[in-house]
Amino acid sequence: MSFSASQRIALDVMGGDNAPLAVLQGALQAVAEDGPWKLPAGRVLLVGDQAVIHAFLDAHGARERFLVQHASEVIGMAESPATALRAKPDASINVCVKAVKSGAAGAIVSMGNTGAVVGASTLGLGTLAGVKRPGIAVTLKLTQHPITILDMGAHIAPKAQHLVQYGLMGAVYARDCLGIANPRVGLLNIGEEASKGTDLLKEAYPLLAASKFDFVGNVESSGLFKGVADVIVTDGFTGNVVLKLMEEFSGFILKLVLGELKAHSVQWGPEALGKIKKHIDYAEYGGALLLGVQGIVVKGHGRSDANAVSNALVQALRALDAGVNQHIVQGLAEAGATVES
Amino acid sequence: MSFSASQRIALDVMGGDNAPLAVLQGALQAVAEDGPWKLPAGRVLLVGDQAVIHAFLDAHGARERFLVQHASEVIGMAESPATALRAKPDASINVCVKAVKSGAAGAIVSMGNTGAVVGASTLGLGTLAGVKRPGIAVTLKLTQHPITILDMGAHIAPKAQHLVQYGLMGAVYARDCLGIANPRVGLLNIGEEASKGTDLLKEAYPLLAASKFDFVGNVESSGLFKGVADVIVTDGFTGNVVLKLMEEFSGFILKLVLGELKAHSVQWGPEALGKIKKHIDYAEYGGALLLGVQGIVVKGHGRSDANAVSNALVQALRALDAGVNQHIVQGLAEAGATVES
Numbered sequence: 001m002s003f004s005a006s007q008r009i010a011l012d013v014m015g016g017d018n019a020p021l022a023v024l025q026g027a028l029q030a031v032a033e034d035g036p037w038k039l040p041a042g043r044v045l046l047v048g049d050q051a052v053i054h055a056f057l058d059a060h061g062a063r064e065r066f067l068v069q070h071a072s073e074v075i076g077m078a079e080s081p082a083t084a085l086r087a088k089p090d091a092s093i094n095v096c097v098k099a100v101k102s103g104a105a106g107a108i109v110s111m112g113n114t115g116a117v118v119g120a121s122t123l124g125l126g127t128l129a130g131v132k133r134p135g136i137a138v139t140l141k142l143t144q145h146p147i148t149i150l151d152m153g154a155h156i157a158p159k160a161q162h163l164v165q166y167g168l169m170g171a172v173y174a175r176d177c178l179g180i181a182n183p184r185v186g187l188l189n190i191g192e193e194a195s196k197g198t199d200l201l202k203e204a205y206p207l208l209a210a211s212k213f214d215f216v217g218n219v220e221s222s223g224l225f226k227g228v229a230d231v232i233v234t235d236g237f238t239g240n241v242v243l244k245l246m247e248e249f250s251g252f253i254l255k256l257v258l259g260e261l262k263a264h265s266v267q268w269g270p271e272a273l274g275k276i277k278k279h280i281d282y283a284e285y286g287g288a289l290l291l292g293v294q295g296i297v298v299k300g301h302g303r304s305d306a307n308a309v310s311n312a313l314v315q316a317l318r319a320l321d322a323g324v325n326q327h328i329v330q331g332l333a334e335a336g337a338t339v340e341s
Numbered sequence: 342m343s344f345s346a347s348q349r350i351a352l353d354v355m356g357g358d359n360a361p362l363a364v365l366q367g368a369l370q371a372v373a374e375d376g377p378w379k380l381p382a383g384r385v386l387l388v389g390d391q392a393v394i395h396a397f398l399d400a401h402g403a404r405e406r407f408l409v410q411h412a413s414e415v416i417g418m419a420e421s422p423a424t425a426l427r428a429k430p431d432a433s434i435n436v437c438v439k440a441v442k443s444g445a446a447g448a449i450v451s452m453g454n455t456g457a458v459v460g461a462s463t464l465g466l467g468t469l470a471g472v473k474r475p476g477i478a479v480t481l482k483l484t485q486h487p488i489t490i491l492d493m494g495a496h497i498a499p500k501a502q503h504l505v506q507y508g509l510m511g512a513v514y515a516r517d518c519l520g521i522a523n524p525r526v527g528l529l530n531i532g533e534e535a536s537k538g539t540d541l542l543k544e545a546y547p548l549l550a551a552s553k554f555d556f557v558g559n560v561e562s563s564g565l566f567k568g569v570a571d572v573i574v575t576d577g578f579t580g581n582v583v584l585k586l587m588e589e590f591s592g593f594i595l596k597l598v599l600g601e602l603k604a605h606s607v608q609w610g611p612e613a614l615g616k617i618k619k620h621i622d623y624a625e626y627g628g629a630l631l632l633g634v635q636g637i638v639v640k641g642h643g644r645s646d647a648n649a650v651s652n653a654l655v656q657a658l659r660a661l662d663a664g665v666n667q668h669i670v671q672g673l674a675e676a677g678a679t680v681e682s
Contacts, residue, residue: 240562241561
């Protein structure tokens with residue numbers, strides 16, 4: 001093996017609506033010789049029910065490509081995160097976090113209970129040096145280029161300095177993992193002038209303008225589709241409203257479209273629909289990334305299929321190998337950011 | 342005439358991207374004998390450049406169907422509202438407000454500068470008894486039934502009691518004008534539990550639950566498409582983000598759809614596209630309604646065509662005739678709502 005243990009990705013085999021099967025299939029896909037991406041053997045640590053994992057791997061003759069760590073418990077998608085995390089110390093997500101904490105892995109990928117993934121990671125791993133508030137970033141392809149929006153719900157009442165950190169973390173991620181040399185950072189607002197918006201946004205604007213990254217000013221929600229920024233900073237409440245709205249709205253419109261096509265007896269293949277959905281499905285870029293914790297944490301959709309799991313593993317691999325977290329720490333140190341919690 | 346002067350609608354002929362022509366055409370359409378709606382002659386007071394208005398009416402032989410009030414000035418779509426309202430006392434929107442204030446009309450319809458319409462109306466007309474903060478309501482057809490969302494941007498940092506008033510005003514409007522006998526009111530939030538969201542929302546939840554209208558609890562943004570509420574209450578910042586996002590997102594997806602159809606050589610008539618757009622275009626229900634001021638104020642899209650202007654006139658007529666404002670005052674008095682500004 002030409003990599004260290006801390007470059008391994010702990011995959012929560014038991015988390016998600018389609019776990020464990022779709023998760024295991026996704027892992028297999030990610031390491032497949034003939035797949036679009038190929039993760040080296042040994043980089044994925046499968047965490048979950050050992051008997052189930054071994055049976056799956058044996059059936060596919062893939063035992064030697066993975067490491068396995070047994071976890072005897074599972075946190076269900078509908079369980080209360082805080083309660084479940086305490087009540088089930090050997091839950092697969094808790095075991096993933098322990099693996100990163102002990103240095104047996106450097107990243108976590110989970111399709112499980114969002115609150116449990118974010119809670120276990122934030123509390124268990126701690127924040128990166130200089131980071132006071134982790135943020136959840138998702139990347140969408142609303143224009144020809146990927147756009148990364150954060151925070152999508154880690155923290156619903158941030159302070160201005162937290163928004164500035166989100167800007168830096170998002171810019172580092174966009175540069176390191178999405179190939180955008182000099183990411184433009186915008187602040188989600190209801191008007192473009194610096195004087196617009198809530199007190200929080202009015203306070204954040206000059207701080208963002210004084211930052212080292214390329215701050216392009218306020219961006220209205222309609223601007224998400226205009227390619228004016230590569231990273232959009234917002235509070236976790238607004239971000240969560242925006243994300244859920246886009247997810248449901250796209251399905252709503254496509255349903256109307258299909259209804260009209262049917263009414264006009266137009267045949268339309270599912271592959272065309274799939275192409276459109278790709279623009280608004282962040283599973284294309286893997287999952288939501290919890291930025292600011294000591295480790296790479298990718299949280300995929302609960303409903304992820306094998307393909308989405310594979311994408312999430314590749315995303316985690318890239319973030320690890322690119323050194324996103326090291327660059328965030330470095331960037332914050334350079335900015336001399338002192339942030340009140 | 343079987344109606345009083347206060348039942349007249351002052352139409353801002355000079356406001357909007359397509360003014361004055363589309364506005365005048367819309368007025369003509371609204372009073373047309375063979376139109377889908379017919380406003381009685383004399384109910385619309387055309388406010389604007391008298392020479393232009395008379396020339397149009399004469400060309401259509403329609404002089405006797407309208408009242409006309411000259412206004413010598415116009416506030417452009419891009420002008421700063423506060424400055425323009427002061428600098429142009431005889432601007433068409435100011436003259437509309439004066440008409441309502443003097444009792445020459447009871448409603449205003451304008452496609453003009455949003456800030457100018459809201460500012461002139463709020464300051465010029467004053468709020469209804471008991472109302473501390475007017476809210477902007479828009480109605481969309483996201484399910485089989487209309488859904489009314491407020492506030493869409495009148496007040497970006499409301500207090501909990503303001504949100505409760507929005508709930509009552511929205512419910513009265515939905516009942517009086519949209520034919521919903523017992524409107525269900527929901528609070529836009531990032532989770533359904535009462536404990537979710539910002540401090541503002543946590544404070545508003547029990548107040549809404551204690552109100553006389555049918556409060557159905559928190560509704561996530563994805564819930565807008567699920568028919569779980571008829572009225573959605575939110576702060577003006579979030580509401581504005583949601584509205585602009587939906588407007589732009591629908592166009593974005595439809596563009597992708599058209600691109601795919603073209604790539605597959607599928608011919609698709611504009612009428613099918615139009616049908617889909619109707620679901621996400623609040624012009625179907627007229628315009629945005631400024632609820633809580635002493636008078637009915639409908640603000641249509643700047644880009645409104647004649648059809649949208651006609652819809653907005655019908656919407657104002659219904660709200661006037663249904664006594665929406667009287668019912669809001671009555672409802673607030675019954676609720677014994679005491680609101681701090």
